Amino acid sequence: MEKEIAEEARTHIEMRTEDNIASGMRPAQARHDAKLRFGNVRLVEERTREMDLMTWIETAGQDLRFAWRMLVKSPGFTAIAVMTLALGIGANTAMFTVVESVLVRPLPYTHPERLVYIKPAGAPGFGSTSWLNFRDIRDETQRMEMVAGYSEDVGVVQGKEGSVSVNTPRLTPNIFDMLGAKALVGRTFSEEEGKTGGPQVVILSEGLWRESFNGDPNIVGQTVRVNGQARVVVGVMPRSFRFPESTGNDITKALWFPLQPTEEMEKVRGYDFFNILGRLKPGATVAQERSELGMIAHHIGEIDPKEGADLKLDATRYQEMITGPVSEVFMGLVIALGLVLLIACANVANLMIARCLARQQEFAIRAAMGAGAWRLIRQLIVEGLLLSSLGCAVGFGLACAGVWSVHQLPVDTIPRGNDIAVRWTVVLMLGLIAVVTTILSAILPALLASKTDPQKALQSATRGAGGRSLKRRMSGWLVAGEVALSALLLIATGLLFHTLWNLEHTRLGFDTTRVTMFMGMPADAAGFGNIGVTQENAKAPASVVALVYQPALERIRNTPGVQDAALVTSPPLAGMNLGSSFKIVGYPNDAAHKYQARVTAVSGEYERVMGTPVIRGRMVNDNDTIAMPFVVTVNEMLARKVFGEKDPLGQQIDLGGKDTGMMKPYTIVGVIGDQVDQSVSTPPQPYILLPYGQVPTTSLYYPALLKTIVNFVVKTRGNMEVAPAMRNIFKQVAPDFALDNFRTMQEAVDSSNFSQRLGLYLIGGFAGLAILMVVAGLYGVLAQLVSYRRREIGLRLALGATPGTILRMVVRQGLAYVGAGLAVGIAVGLFAGRLVESFLYEVKPADAWTYAGVVIVLMVVGSVAALAPAMRAAGVEPMKVLREE
Amino acid sequence: MNKAKNDVLQGTLGLLVLKTLARGPMHGYGITVHIQRVSKDALRVEEGSLYPALHRMEQDGWISAEWGTSENNRRARYYRLTAKGRKQLAEEKKSWERLTEAVGSLLQGE
Numbered sequence: 005m006e007k008e009i010a011e012e013a014r015t016h017i018e019m020r021t022e023d024n025i026a027s028g029m030r031p032a033q034a035r036h037d038a039k040l041r042f043g044n045v046r047l048v049e050e051r052t053r054e055m056d057l058m059t060w061i062e063t064a065g066q067d068l069r070f071a072w073r074m075l076v077k078s079p080g081f082t083a084i085a086v087m088t089l090a091l092g093i094g095a096n097t098a099m100f101t102v103v104e105s106v107l108v109r110p111l112p113y114t115h116p117e118r119l120v121y122i123k124p125a126g127a128p129g130f131g132s133t134s135w136l137n138f139r140d141i142r143d144e145t146q147r148m149e150m151v152a153g154y155s156e157d158v159g160v161v162q163g164k165e166g167s168v169s170v171n172t173p174r175l176t177p178n179i180f181d182m183l184g185a186k187a188l189v190g191r192t193f194s195e196e197e198g199k200t201g202g203p204q205v206v207i208l209s210e211g212l213w214r215e216s217f218n219g220d221p222n223i224v225g226q227t228v229r230v231n232g233q234a235r236v237v238v239g240v241m242p243r244s245f246r247f248p249e250s251t252g253n254d255i256t257k258a259l260w261f262p263l264q265p266t267e268e269m270e271k272v273r274g275y276d277f278f279n280i281l282g283r284l285k286p287g288a289t290v291a292q293e294r295s296e297l298g299m300i301a302h303h304i305g306e307i308d309p310k311e312g313a314d315l316k317l318d319a320t321r322y323q324e325m326i327t328g329p330v331s332e333v334f335m336g337l338v339i340a341l342g343l344v345l346l347i348a349c350a351n352v353a354n355l356m357i358a359r360c361l362a363r364q365q366e367f368a369i370r371a372a373m374g375a376g377a378w379r380l381i382r383q384l385i386v387e388g389l390l391l392s393s394l395g396c397a398v399g400f401g402l403a404c405a406g407v408w409s410v411h412q413l414p415v416d417t418i419p420r421g422n423d424i425a426v427r428w429t430v431v432l433m434l435g436l437i438a439v440v441t442t443i444l445s446a447i448l449p450a451l452l453a454s455k456t457d458p459q460k461a462l463q464s465a466t467r468g469a470g471g472r473s474l475k476r477r478m479s480g481w482l483v484a485g486e487v488a489l490s491a492l493l494l495i496a497t498g499l500l501f502h503t504l505w506n507l508e509h510t511r512l513g514f515d516t517t518r519v520t521m522f523m524g525m526p527a528d529a530a531g532f533g534n535i536g537v538t539q540e541n542a543k544a545p546a547s548v549v550a551l552v553y554q555p556a557l558e559r560i561r562n563t564p565g566v567q568d569a570a571l572v573t574s575p576p577l578a579g580m581n582l583g584s585s586f587k588i589v590g591y592p593n594d595a596a597h598k599y600q601a602r603v604t605a606v607s608g609e610y611e612r613v614m615g616t617p618v619i620r621g622r623m624v625n626d627n628d629t630i631a632m633p634f635v636v637t638v639n640e641m642l643a644r645k646v647f648g649e650k651d652p653l654g655q656q657i658d659l660g661g662k663d664t665g666m667m668k669p670y671t672i673v674g675v676i677g678d679q680v681d682q683s684v685s686t687p688p689q690p691y692i693l694l695p696y697g698q699v700p701t702t703s704l705y706y707p708a709l710l711k712t713i714v715n716f717v718v719k720t721r722g723n724m725e726v727a728p729a730m731r732n733i734f735k736q737v738a739p740d741f742a743l744d745n746f747r748t749m750q751e752a753v754d755s756s757n758f759s760q761r762l763g764l765y766l767i768g769g770f771a772g773l774a775i776l777m778v779v780a781g782l783y784g785v786l787a788q789l790v791s792y793r794r795r796e797i798g799l800r801l802a803l804g805a806t807p808g809t810i811l812r813m814v815v816r817q818g819l820a821y822v823g824a825g826l827a828v829g830i831a832v833g834l835f836a837g838r839l840v841e842s843f844l845y846e847v848k849p850a851d852a853w854t855y856a857g858v859v860i861v862l863m864v865v866g867s868v869a870a871l872a873p874a875m876r877a878a879g880v881e882p883m884k885v886l887r888e889e
Numbered sequence: 890m891n892k893a894k895n896d897v898l899q900g901t902l903g904l905l906v907l908k909t910l911a912r913g914p915m916h917g918y919g920i921t922v923h924i925q926r927v928s929k930d931a932l933r934v935e936e937g938s939l940y941p942a943l944h945r946m947e948q949d950g951w952i953s954a955e956w957g958t959s960e961n962n963r964r965a966r967y968y969r970l971t972a973k974g975r976k977q978l979a980e981e982k983k984s985w986e987r988l989t990e991a992v993g994s995l996l997q998g999e
Contacts, residue, residue, distance in 0.1 A: 008966070012917060012940065015965045019918040022961065043937035051941040059948040 009052050013045045063379075064386070071387040081359060082391070084780065085352045089395025089445075091773060092348030093437050094402025096341045100433050101407050103334050105424040107327050112244055114184030115283060120148075120293055121325045122280040125316035130250045130325065132279050135269035137304065137315065141280065144300050147293050148282040152179040154248055154263065155277045158713060160527045160742045161259060162229040163216025169525040169713075169742035170212060171254050172230065174263040175247075182283050183247060189213075190224035190239030197238075197262040200270070206235040210243045211257040230259065232528030248279070249326045253422070272663075273304075273311035281322060293319040330418055336840055337766060340496060343489045344770045345437070349444035350482045350489075351777045352391065356384070356449040357479050358788055381450040388446025392438040400434060413762075414755065452478065479785045480821050486781050487825025487866070488832065490774035491858055495833040497771040498854030499840055500764040502847045507757050510845075513679035513688070514576060515615030516749040518567075520726040521575055521717045526552070527740030528711075545701050547630075548710055552738045553696065554626075557607055559733045560718060566729075569718045570610040571696060573709045574602065576679045577752040580715075582708060586692070588646065589656035589669050599646055601638075601690035602681060603659075605699050605709040611676060613719045621653045621674030628695035635695065637674040642690035657692065665703030670694065684756045685845045717749075760845070775861070779869045786818050786873035797877050798885030807878035814877045818870030822862055830855060902934065902942050904985055907970065907978040910952060916965035917943060943968060951977045 017038045024034030042048075075082040110116040122141065123131035132155070142151040152175070159172040177193035179185075185192070188210055197205050206228065208217070217223055227234045246255045268275055284293060297317035304312040324331075360367070367380055403426070410424055418424070526548060553571050560569040574580035584603045591597040608626035611618055624637045636657060643652040652672050659666035670692075678688040699706050718726050727746045734741045754761070790797070797810055837849030847854075909915065909923050920943075921934045946952045951974030957967040970978070 009940065009944075011964070012966050015916070015959075015963055016918045016921075016936065018963065019916075019959070019961075019965075023922070041936055043935075048937050048940050051937070052944045055941045055945040056948065059945060 009049045010045065013042060013048060017042050067383055067386040068390065070383065071390045074387060075390060078359070081355055082394075085355050085391050085445075086394045086398060088348045088351050088777060088780075089392060089441055090398035090402060092341075092345035093392075093395050093399030093434070093441065094406065095770070096345050096437060097399060097403035097430060097434050098406030098410070099334075099337055099341050101403065101426050101430050102410060102418070102424055103338060104427070104429055104433075106418060106420045107331055107334060109420075109423065111249070111323050111326075114182070116323060117321070118284040118286070118288075119182075119322035120282050120284060120290060120319040121322045122151075122282055122297065122317055122319050124276075125318035130248075130279060132276050133317075134273050134275045135265050135278050136273045136275075136308075137312075137317075138278050138280050140304050140307075141282075141297070141300055141317070144303065145282070145296060147285055147288040147296050149285045150178060150182045150283045151280065152176045152182050152282070153278050153280045154179060155279060156248065156251065157261075158525065159231045159259075160525050160740070161212070161216065162527070162740075163212075164218060167525075167527050167740050167742040168212075168216055168257075169523070169744050171251050171258040172261055173248055173251065173255075173258065174261040176263050179247065179281065182281070183245075185241065185245050185247070187239035188242040189221070190237070192239055192241075193260075193262040198264065200265050200267075202262065202264050204233065204235045205238045205262060206230060207239045207241055207260040208237060209241055209245070209256060209258045209260075212259055213240045215257065230261075235261075249322075249420070273308055282319070290319055290321060326420065333763060336496070336763070339839070340493055340767050340770050343493055344774060345441070346444070347486045347489045347774050347777050349441050350486045351781045352388075352441070352445035353448050354479050354482050354781050354784055356388065356446060357452060357482075358784055360384070360449045360452060384450035385442065385446050388442045388450075389438075391445070392442040395441065396434055396438045403430075403434075414758070448478065448482075479788065483778070483781045483785050484821045484825040484828070486774075486778050487822050487862060488829035490771065490778050491826055491829025491862060492833050492836070493767065493771040493774050494858040494861060495829070495837070495854055496840055497764065497768045498857050499837070499844055499847055499849065499851055500760060500767060502851055502854055503845045504757065504760050504764050506846045507684050507760060510680065510684055511678075512576070512684070512753065513616055513677050514749065516753055518720045518723065519613060519717055519749040520720065520746060521578065521715050521749060521752065522727070522730060522743055522747070523578075523745040524714050524716060524734070525742045525744070526711055526738070527742070547697075547699075547701050547706070549696050549699075552741070553607065553710075553714070556733055556737045557716075559737065560716070560730065563729050563733070565721050565724050566726075567719045567721050568609050568613045569716060570613045571605075571607040571714055571716055572610050573604040573606075573714050574681075575604075575614075575715050575717055576681050577683070577749075577756050578715055579682075580713065581682060583689075584659060584664075584692075584705075586660070587658045589658050599642075599690065601642055601692045603692045603694065603705070603709065605694045605696040605705075605714075607696050610693070610717070613717045614679070616679055617677045619675045619677055621672075623674050623676060624693060624695040624698075626695070626697065629697040630700070632698070634668050634670045634698050635673040636670040637676050637693045638672055639676050639688065639691040639693075640678045641688050642692065643675045645690055659705070664705065665700060666705060667700070667703075670698075680756075684753060685760075775865055778862075779865055782818055782821065782866060782869035783872065785821070786814060786870050787876070789817065790814060790873045790877040793877075794880055794885050797880045798882040801880060802882035802886065810880070811874045811878040814874035815867060815870045818874075819863065819866050822866035826859060826862055830858070833858075901985075902938065903946060904978070904981045905932065905934070906939075906942065906946065906968075907951065907974055907981065910968055910970045911975070911978060914957075914967045914969040916957075916959060916967050918965070920968070946974070949977075950974070 017035075020038035020041065021031075021034045024037055025031055029037065111119070113119065121130070122133075124133055135153075138151070138153045145151060154173050154175045157172045157174060158169060160167050160169050175193070177195055177198040180187075180192035187207070190207075192207065193205065197203055208223065208228075213219055213223060217228075220226070223237050224239060226237050228237055229235075241260070243256060248255070251258065269278070282293070284290070297319055301312075301315045301317045304315050320328075370380065407424060407426055410418070410421070413421070557569055557571060560566060574582055582603055583600055585598050585600050587593065587598060606624065608624075610616075611623045618637075619640060621637070624635055628635050638652060638657075646652070647655065652675060655672050656669040657672065658669045661667060676691075676693065679691070680686075681688055681691070694705070694709070696710060699709055716730070718730070720726065727743075730746075731743055734743055800810065801807070833855075834850055841849050905924050906920055909920050912923075915923065917939055921936060921939060924932050924934050943952070943954070947954055947968075950971060952968045953971055954966050954968045956964060959965045
């Protein structure tokens, strides 16, 4: 364009020069005069360009004003379109916020992308390995610049206002360096403090420091009592330090010990209490680290063939470890919401097409008046943009509400849940969504409108024909597309619903009615990391069972309203997983005859409180004391797995002998029914129930089963609050005990099913939304169809068709769209069903019930949406319509 | 579309250009010369404003332009009045007449 202006200016000046010469000027003067009169060519160019901008702004303003007037003129259309978009946009924005905060945003550590978690290959979750393996990996690695480790533990700390049970992870001192974490007050651990026999020190979390020590500024150097032991505080870590992240929100009130390897740790390679974290050298990849670990594991197998022969190690990015459990859920939800947004766009596009048809004359007149096709397209896009912007504004409000409600979820539902916040990236995303929705919802109608032939439209305006068939078909396709997308959402909903139904009807193996469980921790809790075998010559200490548990249980059972009570180390769904390997006396001593089971100590009455049936023999009870023959009860799973068809009663279980301090074997005296353990949806594991009176205080099992965390289960006669009475009893019996985590068994079951339930509610909600949109879309399309075909329908009626035939014709048309959409939706659903497979419980992705349900629901919905237009069609009065001509 | 009324000078220029083009297609220089000649040198178009104004009118759809060859075999851009421009000319003419009439009656009343 600039070239054109310059050329025009040149022509102008030359013409003037010629005329000047013709009127008698000398050539030089003529040229000079011409140039002078024209003025600065550059300036003219610039002003011409400015004109462009001005016109653009002015016409854009006109378009906007016009669009606004059109929207205000049809408030019903505007409200539906804006709300439709707002729901789609709001839900997507909220979801994006969550995904961005949890999955995408790096962890707040130095070089978070290079942090890897190392565990035995195939171990679920945060699998742990041993100190010895850690030492060998640390010494042999070439690809990692730093290797650190930690072990998780719990303990009781004496604060200013009584005992508090807290997480007490033990960390190797270099972990602070590796994560780039600085102390808020004082310092982090020194090398010296991480050695065996090093000073007894502790670092407090900011939360614990403020709550239990009033934020004392002189805390460093003071002594605090943890698990009955005095420890010197060396520092306080800020709230932002949440390591290890796997502990969840409780870490904000934790304290940290330096990891000081114990004698067992230095000795036994199978002592799997240790978690390893490494930082890769710059440029090294996780895949390279995996192959390196393969070599190191092989080497370990060579130097320690007895314990390390089968060792396989695996490395995973630390962030993936933390967010892994939810990333699939999130991706599922993102897809579901993307579908909702697509449906919303399709619906708005349909609404706009409908309006375009109504405005065909307007467009035709404008086209005839000289408005270019581009101008008409622009007008519609501006209208779409305005709708999207309004939708975004409302949607942003909805998104904020959504994020707020995410924060109302139970703590630790989502890893890094505290980090979730609306950030500028989200606003950016919102803008992007607005553009996408504009394009999707406005482009199609705009293109259709631009194809309008003004002459034809003007001529046939009164008859309501012209270009309609293309648009009508387009609307039909859009509705079929909406049906397909809704079918996908409905399939997901159906699968989740079936899953939840199965979960709720799973045999739990216990009765949840009026059973409350709570956790107790001794003030001098041993901690899982401090477990050792007391030397044989040492005097066996008195058991906490006789000192605390028996008297406490006695008082609990005598509390008014309490029917029964029992102690159990790890009851179902308590999140405790104390496992052990064991052998059967008389079986060959090889790897094939080494079994794994969950182990718990129980008091008498446990089976009665839980309502779990004893299948064979008897349940261990309070008469099984240390002086009596050692006995255990096992669950059905163990009996089946270890003994198959053979009779388990009378067989003897060896729990480790000298290695563990469980010198005598335990005779199986009974088999109890299976209970779910870790979660409702995972199969029960083999389970050994030891009478709590027969756990030798000198054994490894004593601190693990009875001196760290125990649970009480209380069956009440009516619905009653158990906590106050229990706290009162412990105040008298054992004032230093920390009681925690009161919840009913029903609550435990519900929270175990929580993610499925949440998923069902969310996806179900989206599907409901989608169905509403489909109803609106289908209704709109059919209503238009009927109004176009009024004449034809009138003619048919005049020629003898009955209203019934007409009714069927319209409904059939509607169901044809639904059917086409269903076919596509189901085909895609069968293909995509595998995506949700990991959430399903005893439901196949191609669940017949679900698919049948989806077909029925959408057919019914389609018929309902088609009914009103069909009735209107059937009610057409032939004579009236034909006379309208 | 009624911005011309706000800006008398530019409005006048627009009116003059439209009126000139009503006689037939013409290039920019021709328009200046025509206005000057017909007004007997009373009106002189400032050339620096003419081209932006022409461009603007083109954008508004009142005139259209295309490259052609002048009498002297020179490549020049010829402007032509559109249907919309004809309507605009009628409107502007009317409002100009109203204005001069009003001013005239005011002056006569003195």
